[in-house]
Amino acid sequence: MNVAIVCYPTFGGSGVVATELGLALSKRGHHIHFITYSLPVRLEALNDPNVHFHEVNVPDYPLFKYQPYELALSSRLVDVIKANEIDVLHVHYAIPHAYAAYMAKKMLLDVGIQIPIVTTLHGTDITLVGSHPFYRPAVTFSINHSDRITTVSESLKQDTLRLFDIRKKIDVVPNFIDFERIKSKEKPCERTLLAAKGEKILTHISNFRPLKRILDVILIFEGVQSKVKSKLMMVGEGPEKARAIQYVKEKGLDNQIFFLGNSNEIDKILCYSDLFLLPSEKESFGLSALEAMAHGVPIISSDAGGIPEVNKHGSTGYLSKIGDIESMVSNSLNLLENESRLLQFKKQAKAQAEKFNIKSVVDIYENIYVDAMQVIKY
């Protein structure tokens, strides 16, 4: 199949999922065309002959207060689909990708080309941005005009049905882990570079947006380190980072909490982590938690959105109410102060992550593509 994939190329979960899916499909012999405004971060090197990248450029024009990205994207989609005989267009994140895809589909129809659209909803495109009254009509329209719709969790499916008037079937296709990629990157875990013997390592990875509750991450760590010698690795960039750094300085915790920025080395960081903290206010799935679990790291999280579908309370980690720092501290200590329990949870976290193996998920997407192509034919 020739598949076009549209996504955000940044460190966000939706871009990671789209890129990993494209790479896995390319290994099965499909030709994958990424269409984005820059090279997706997880694409690393373009050394696979089945993987192609098409950049979307938005020319600057002084008349425009806002640059018309969806116009440029839909035009680029038309050109790429025509030139590469694309069979199916898979867009990740509704805004504005599903909308641009619909426009491209209509333009292509004008020249006798029928292109099926598969839209995968990831979270904030529904729960935060998409449901804003300024966007809702356009988002509802473009979801309803997709040929197949998927969400990354049952929780997000229910949110979508609650917040929008959707007249089509929605399939839940969970996010996934490519264990082969992880294995190929596995190097001896150099834990001693970061922590002294007996010291525990806690990790948080996100885009540091307000909904990630970055201050909660630090408060949980404060509670933990008062009882257990430990360090906290903060991975990512975003609007809450400056405030967090300020707080850490004020509390004199800057020799225990490290801000590592965005990283393509998360496998290395997770291999020496003992706990992963995810106290988010909203989270449709929690891909970073799944990635941590794949490295055998138990999760201390909130029970927001789709997190309970990934992190199993009392087995792979613990769930607490959003903002309940006390409970998250006590759950962390419950593991960190009991070596055999921690080891047990590490094993259980890895076993649970294996249920999200990329292989079965790629099969599901392949079937969805074939089905979407049939829908178009008849």
Ligand code: GMT
């Ligand atoms: O978490 C973010 O803010 C990034 C966002 C994205 O779209 O890149 O993540 C969303 O999609 C991820 C991949 O499907 C999910 O794992 C995240 O839970 C989801 N984020 C939220 O729902 C807040």
